[in-house]
Amino acid sequence: MSVRRVAPAVVLVNPQLGENIGFAARALANFGLSGLRLVEPRDGWPNDRAHAAAAGAAFVVETATVYPSVEAAIEDLNFVLATTARPREMVKPVLSPESAARALVAVALRGERSGILFGPERSGLDNDAIALADAIVIAPVSQDFASLSLPQAVLILAYEWLKAQGASPALGRVTKFDGPAAEGLELAGTRKATRAELLGLFAHLEEELDRAGFLRPPEKRASMVRSIRNMFHRMAATEQDVQTWRGIVASLAAARKGTRT
Amino acid sequence: MSVRRVAPAVVLVNPQLGENIGFAARALANFGLSGLRLVEPRDGWPNDRAHAAAAGAAFVVETATVYPSVEAAIEDLNFVLATTARPREMVKPVLSPESAARALVAVALRGERSGILFGPERSGLDNDAIALADAIVIAPVSQDFASLSLPQAVLILAYEWLKAQGASPALGRVTKFDGPAAEGLELAGTRKATRAELLGLFAHLEEELDRAGFLRPPEKRASMVRSIRNMFHRMAATEQDVQTWRGIVASLAAARKGTRT
Numbered sequence: 001m002s003v004r005r006v007a008p009a010v011v012l013v014n015p016q017l018g019e020n021i022g023f024a025a026r027a028l029a030n031f032g033l034s035g036l037r038l039v040e041p042r043d044g045w046p047n048d049r050a051h052a053a054a055a056g057a058a059f060v061v062e063t064a065t066v067y068p069s070v071e072a073a074i075e076d077l078n079f080v081l082a083t084t085a086r087p088r089e090m091v092k093p094v095l096s097p098e099s100a101a102r103a104l105v106a107v108a109l110r111g112e113r114s115g116i117l118f119g120p121e122r123s124g125l126d127n128d129a130i131a132l133a134d135a136i137v138i139a140p141v142s143q144d145f146a147s148l149s150l151p152q153a154v155l156i157l158a159y160e161w162l163k164a165q166g167a168s169p170a171l172g173r174v175t176k177f178d179g180p181a182a183e184g185l186e187l188a189g190t191r192k193a194t195r196a197e198l199l200g201l202f203a204h205l206e207e208e209l210d211r212a213g214f215l216r217p218p219e220k221r222a223s224m225v226r227s228i229r230n231m232f233h234r235m236a237a238t239e240q241d242v243q244t245w246r247g248i249v250a251s252l253a254a255a256r257k258g259t260r261t
Numbered sequence: 262m263s264v265r266r267v268a269p270a271v272v273l274v275n276p277q278l279g280e281n282i283g284f285a286a287r288a289l290a291n292f293g294l295s296g297l298r299l300v301e302p303r304d305g306w307p308n309d310r311a312h313a314a315a316a317g318a319a320f321v322v323e324t325a326t327v328y329p330s331v332e333a334a335i336e337d338l339n340f341v342l343a344t345t346a347r348p349r350e351m352v353k354p355v356l357s358p359e360s361a362a363r364a365l366v367a368v369a370l371r372g373e374r375s376g377i378l379f380g381p382e383r384s385g386l387d388n389d390a391i392a393l394a395d396a397i398v399i400a401p402v403s404q405d406f407a408s409l410s411l412p413q414a415v416l417i418l419a420y421e422w423l424k425a426q427g428a429s430p431a432l433g434r435v436t437k438f439d440g441p442a443a444e445g446l447e448l449a450g451t452r453k454a455t456r457a458e459l460l461g462l463f464a465h466l467e468e469e470l471d472r473a474g475f476l477r478p479p480e481k482r483a484s485m486v487r488s489i490r491n492m493f494h495r496m497a498a499t500e501q502d503v504q505t506w507r508g509i510v511a512s513l514a515a516a517r518k519g520t521r522t
Contacts, residue, residue, distance in 0.1 A: 032403035085434040087447040094447045138432035138442050142293035146434035171399035173346040173407035181399050186348040186355045
């Protein structure tokens, strides 16, 4: 069974604002989650504001399921996490979102079902709901201001869920023209310059700089040349960059010669 | 100079909705950032909707500074990142939010100033703004739905910034009664049981189970006992848990004896 098929259910317990349900849905969709469960949303269901706030992720709102109690919402699950802002005087394991995501992936790889409980905006989960969970998840936050909104908390868990599925997840949006991006230098269809191309540029530039009298005094020349060469290497120049610089050098040199004639 | 003093500036370029500026401010405050810069916000500045959406983080909105251009907003910075959804056909390093945060911490530790550019909601950063940056940051997202909102993108970068500052950041909210939480078993003021307390419980329970005829047949007794003991160890029982279980055992045993008399 793939990790995907048994992705965690996200259970919003007594959410107050439809808008926050929609923002949460958009957060889930961005990170490959869609199993939204609602326990008695305050303003009833369906909710127009939830649809509007979800933007393109309205499908997550439309497929959300509603339950009369936390127990009913989690009865098919094998592993349940409760998100809170503090440990709440319960003897229970505490996980960071990152560790929680790793635990959720491990559960999914066993083919078991998991869920994450989020409490209402004003008060968070009550202690009876937390007592139904295997572990508590608490996000790292500033000690000066710690007030994650419901959709912010959902986003962090969803983001860590996607990250936990691979060491190097694909980055960004896939379009008709682009696949996903990866870390490293984006080359936009070109390639890194060869050393022959760079050495040709160095010879051209240094010849013109000698001619212009820039590489002086002679005892400083070697270190000046090294500095300039290092700049080009740090720039990780492409084939096209080398062409551009040869044009720049030729054009500036010609202009200088022009001003002297 | 502390990492804190040179935390990255967050530059929203032509943000459209005041509400999103407020949500972004709340995201920043939650993760210890406050240097919000705005380049020509569409609806002018100050903006009531931004204040309302920031909730308790209104101080971030109130201290935001407004600039007439991206260049003006970043001129004091040494290192600038541009957030995009795709690499945009530019030869530029691509970083994940996690790697970007590590780079921002490294810059801060050198005492240099950094900033992160975020584009307007509809279109993202334009190519001229991206060309002013040292590197591009792209978040990992679902390949089926990739549509991070502006405040969602800000939240992810701010969250990774806080995480990048230490291997085990403090979790959750500090109150008058609680310090920050840490990963692991929260003990809520009690302590793990000693082995003597557990062995006392095992002896009590097993004696009552023998008396009740539960640990049968004799050839299964040893493995049944091991299973029960392992359950108590997995539960990581506290001193209080052991007291509770001794009470449960005594009470059930007394009830059983009661029904027989």
